[in-house]
Amino acid sequence: MNPAQTTSAAPQPIFLKDYLPPAFLVEQVYLNFLLHPTQTRVTSRLDFKRNPARKEVDLPLVLEGQELKLISIKLNDKSLTPQDYQLADQQLTLTSLPDTFTLEVDVEIDPLNNTALEGLYQSSGNFCTQCEAEGFRRITFYPDRPDVLARFTTRIEADKNLYPVLLSNGNLVEQGDLEKGKHFALWQDPFPKPAYLFALVAGNLHPIKDTFTSCSGREVALELWVEKQNLHKGEHALRSLKAAMLWDEQTYGREYDLAIYMIVAVDDFNMGAMENKGLNVFNSACVLADPKSETDAAFNRVESVVAHEYFHNWSGNRVTCRDWFQLSLKEGFTVLRDQQFSADMNSSAVERIQQVSRLRTAQFAEDAGPTAHPVRPESYIEINNFYTLTIYEKGAEVVRMLSELLGKATFRKGSDLYFERFDGQAVTVDDFVACMAEVSGLDLSQFMLWYSQAGTPEVTASGEYHAAEKTYTLTLKQQIPATPDQPLKQPMLIPIKMGLVGPAGVDIPMEVNGEFWGAERVIQLKEAEQSFTFYNLEAEPVPSLLRGFSAPIKLNFAYTREQLAFLMTCDSDGFNRWDAGQRLALLALQGLVSQQQAGEKLSLDSSLIQAYSKLLKAPVTDPAILAEMLLLPSEAYIAEQYAEVDIDAIHQAREFARKSLAKELYTDFLRLYQAHTTTQKWSPDAEAIAARRLKNVCLSWLTTTEKTEALQLAQAQFKQADNMTDQLAALTCLVHAQDASVGKEALEAFAKQWSHDALVMDSWFSVQASRPHPDVLASVQTLENHSAFSMKNPNKVRALISVFVNQNRVNFHRKDAAGYQFLANKVIELNQLNPQIAARLVIPLTRYKRMDKVRQGLMKKALERIQQQPLSADLFEIINKALE
Ligand code: B3K
Ligand code: ZN
Numbered sequence: 001m002n003p004a005q006t007t008s009a010a011p012q013p014i015f016l017k018d019y020l021p022p023a024f025l026v027e028q029v030y031l032n033f034l035l036h037p038t039q040t041r042v043t044s045r046l047d048f049k050r051n052p053a054r055k056e057v058d059l060p061l062v063l064e065g066q067e068l069k070l071i072s073i074k075l076n077d078k079s080l081t082p083q084d085y086q087l088a089d090q091q092l093t094l095t096s097l098p099d100t101f102t103l104e105v106d107v108e109i110d111p112l113n114n115t116a117l118e119g120l121y122q123s124s125g126n127f128c129t130q131c132e133a134e135g136f137r138r139i140t141f142y143p144d145r146p147d148v149l150a151r152f153t154t155r156i157e158a159d160k161n162l163y164p165v166l167l168s169n170g171n172l173v174e175q176g177d178l179e180k181g182k183h184f185a186l187w188q189d190p191f192p193k194p195a196y197l198f199a200l201v202a203g204n205l206h207p208i209k210d211t212f213t214s215c216s217g218r219e220v221a222l223e224l225w226v227e228k229q230n231l232h233k234g235e236h237a238l239r240s241l242k243a244a245m246l247w248d249e250q251t252y253g254r255e256y257d258l259a260i261y262m263i264v265a266v267d268d269f270n271m272g273a274m275e276n277k278g279l280n281v282f283n284s285a286c287v288l289a290d291p292k293s294e295t296d297a298a299f300n301r302v303e304s305v306v307a308h309e310y311f312h313n314w315s316g317n318r319v320t321c322r323d324w325f326q327l328s329l330k331e332g333f334t335v336l337r338d339q340q341f342s343a344d345m346n347s348s349a350v351e352r353i354q355q356v357s358r359l360r361t362a363q364f365a366e367d368a369g370p371t372a373h374p375v376r377p378e379s380y381i382e383i384n385n386f387y388t389l390t391i392y393e394k395g396a397e398v399v400r401m402l403s404e405l406l407g408k409a410t411f412r413k414g415s416d417l418y419f420e421r422f423d424g425q426a427v428t429v430d431d432f433v434a435c436m437a438e439v440s441g442l443d444l445s446q447f448m449l450w451y452s453q454a455g456t457p458e459v460t461a462s463g464e465y466h467a468a469e470k471t472y473t474l475t476l477k478q479q480i481p482a483t484p485d486q487p488l489k490q491p492m493l494i495p496i497k498m499g500l501v502g503p504a505g506v507d508i509p510m511e512v513n514g515e516f517w518g519a520e521r522v523i524q525l526k527e528a529e530q531s532f533t534f535y536n537l538e539a540e541p542v543p544s545l546l547r548g549f550s551a552p553i554k555l556n557f558a559y560t561r562e563q564l565a566f567l568m569t570c571d572s573d574g575f576n577r578w579d580a581g582q583r584l585a586l587l588a589l590q591g592l593v594s595q596q597q598a599g600e601k602l603s604l605d606s607s608l609i610q611a612y613s614k615l616l617k618a619p620v621t622d623p624a625i626l627a628e629m630l631l632l633p634s635e636a637y638i639a640e641q642y643a644e645v646d647i648d649a650i651h652q653a654r655e656f657a658r659k660s661l662a663k664e665l666y667t668d669f670l671r672l673y674q675a676h677t678t679t680q681k682w683s684p685d686a687e688a689i690a691a692r693r694l695k696n697v698c699l700s701w702l703t704t705t706e707k708t709e710a711l712q713l714a715q716a717q718f719k720q721a722d723n724m725t726d727q728l729a730a731l732t733c734l735v736h737a738q739d740a741s742v743g744k745e746a747l748e749a750f751a752k753q754w755s756h757d758a759l760v761m762d763s764w765f766s767v768q769a770s771r772p773h774p775d776v777l778a779s780v781q782t783l784e785n786h787s788a789f790s791m792k793n794p795n796k797v798r799a800l801i802s803v804f805v806n807q808n809r810v811n812f813h814r815k816d817a818a819g820y821q822f823l824a825n826k827v828i829e830l831n832q833l834n835p836q837i838a839a840r841l842v843i844p845l846t847r848y849k850r851m852d853k854v855r856q857g858l859m860k861k862a863l864e865r866i867q868q869q870p871l872s873a874d875l876f877e878i879i880n881k882a883l884e
Contacts (some may be wrong), residue, residue: 126203130342199276332395
């Protein structure tokens with residue numbers, strides 16, 4: 001290959017402060033693809049003009065290119081020789097150029113051997129592309145940056161038998177047959193776009209078609225392209241797409257802008273999906289769903305990812321990012337939009353509980369680890385490493401806080417202004433926030449710290465009641481921990497939604513310095529320490545703080561067990577009722593952790609048993625919320641509470657709590673299980689989903705006792721289930737039973753029933769990888785040789801290896817370091833195949849600083865072994881941050 005693909009020097013960071021507009025703009029792009037598995041020819045004709053925003057004289061043109069075999073270059077139709085350009089370090093440079101010119105470049109690429117799954121690659125014999133963030137440079141030489149927007153015309157030529165379907169962005173303008181069994185299609189996208197939104201798909205695919213009539217009366221053709229065996233799995237995605245299109249018109253005033261919207265399902269995909277203009281490419285796990293083979297959770301995921309990618313058409317495509325430091329501009333805002341959509345389509349309280357659980361376990365851990373970074377990072381080596389929970393989920397929380405601070409109507413005015421003012425442009429986070437400041441008149445300068453300061457702010461609250469004065473003083477102190485490169489932090493603007501709950505269990509109207517606040521209020525914490533005094537209180541209230549999780553922070557308040565049990569039933573805020581239960585459970589679990597560490601006999605706090613008993617015996621008003629309330633905090637979330645994590649004690653403590661509660665409340669769980677078991681056929685409505693969820697949570701509690709009767713219930717449910725939610729829940733209970741022989745038969749039956757379905761086999765791998773048994777690593781290693789497993793397929797790697805290292809903490813962190821060695825080996829293997837996936841997989845090893853000294857040493861050793869290898873930029877960046 002040529003020098004464009006190799007670089008010997010260590011990868012260097014790039015900095016936000018160094019941003020400069022591009023030297024040249026691209027007016028038109030004409031691409032011609034002659035598709036071939038190993039020798040695809042790509043010809044690009046690019047019309048360039050100098051960028052008036054750059055005043056320097058004679059700037060060179062620098063194009064990025066990776067893994068490309070250069071065949072020829074023509075400047076204004078004149079062939080160039082190697083003396084006319086420079087090709088080095090993955091860049092093609094031309095100097096002494098006129099102000100406008102056309103460059104024609106011919107390259108050859110190898111999609112079949114592209115295991116990084118970036119650029120043009122093959123999946124199940126079909127061609128597809130992934131260009132965000134910097135994949136287009138693996139297709140042709142190009143100014144591959146999001147602030148270069150151009151109109152694309154794409155011609156695809158391929159064997160008609162093998163690749164009967166040829167798709168790209170925009171509108172199909174011509175197609176026809178050619179000699180030697182070939183055919184072609186010509187696509188034109190009228191909207192200027194950055195190269196990261198380019199897409200091409202070619203293969204043997206089948207459409208499921210529908211239409212949507214937009215608010216201005218235009219009919220939009222909707223097409224979902226799948227492999228033949230998946231034709232029955234497309235309905236839910238199309239239903240979700242239409243709901244999302246309607247919702248975005250009604251909620252954000254955003255109408256779709258092309259005559260066609262296509263989605264393609266592919267099996268090999270690094271992420272969930274990609275919002276390419278008019279042609280989304282989806283990981284099949286995020287678009288295909290049938291009740292027999294996919295769970296309710298998978299249906300929910302499809303709905304939200306389909307909506308997310310659709311919403312990008314405005315927040316991302318029509319208005320895009322100036323540079324990749326602004327990634328959260330499109331991702332944070334779009335995640336918020338998909339969360340709002342899901343809340344409107346389903347139980348909003350359950351959606352919020354699930355979002356916050358993910359944020360508090362996974363994002364908080366990221367923010368406390370060696371790869372912590374602000375929502376707008378200031379430097380990066382490999383941008384693929386920044387598609388993180390911080391950019392996505394914390395970014396969404398930041399925009400959510402803006403919407404809370406402005407109020408719904410003003411926030412909508414701000415988003416309208418943003419879309420109108422910047423339509424067709426590549427902009428920054430500051431542009432977005434400036435629109436919000438302009439429509440509201442608010443000074444949001446302090447708020448901008450949410451974009452620049454990494455780390456999870458910690459707010460400690462305390463209250464003092466003065467009976468004689470009938471006052472209650474609430475004092476809030478904020479502290480933002482040091483993070484890599486940011487030792488010192490400034491106080492942030494933290495919106496804390498709160499109420500005061502009186503002894504009768506209802507909110508008391510709040511009066512502060514003669515002002516009447518009503519029963520609920522968002523207070524703005526701006527200083528390092530602030531106090532609020534509430535007047536005219538006949539009795540001591542219980543503060544309900546951070547309602548609806550109004551800011552992505554840790555909030556400490558020394559609640560008593562009685563206060564938590566009280567809030568669990570009386571708080572008017574559904575989220576805080578759930579959170580009070582979590583806090584109560586955490587107190588009990590932390591008590592057990594201490595007992596375990598002190599070598600004492602474990603004994604579970606009776607207040608937790610009572611709280612659970614009360615929940616179980618009360619009439620069921622909302623089964624979906626009840627199911628959430630009956631789940632104990634995860635081991636990962638318990639670990640988040642400690643500066644030094646005792647993996648074993650946390651596991652023992654939680655196991656003991658589970659077993660004690662299950663034993664104590666067995667008959668209650670059984671009654672609830674039976675009450676929510678139905679003989680009716682599967683149905684997708686919210687009520688049926690909630691009943692299945694509650695029933696399966698109860699089944700898990702029941703089988704925790706290992707009682708024969710409970711295991712028989714699971715066996716029966718496994719055999720009789722008419723849907724995957726029930727079947728998989730029962731399988732999990734059986735496989736996770738202490739006696740490995742209990743689940744053996746079901747596991748075999750399941751594999752036999754579903755061996756034809758790759759997505760279901762992912763669940764089969766995951767159930768086994770999460771099995772809480774000391775011998776699980778050996779079975780994970782055996783499963784790697786299973787015919788359904790492949791290291792080249794990211795879904796398989798996630799289903800087996802990621803689940804083991806992330807969800808089976810006690811076995812991954814085995815004291816003999818076998819888990820660490822295993823992970824290091826897998827990361828080294830993947831470094832060659834798929835650097836993006838390798839860099840994600842290694843993350844649990846990088847979090848060694850909070851482990852005990854022995855494990856710290858073992859984890860570091862594994863990291864150092866990886867560091868010895870010739871590393872991709874992706875891994876180089878993560879490993880070096882971890883070992884700094
Ligand atoms: N924007 C894509 C993610 C691209 C991943 C690049 N490594 C999906 C999404 O967030 O909608
Ligand atoms: Zn996105």
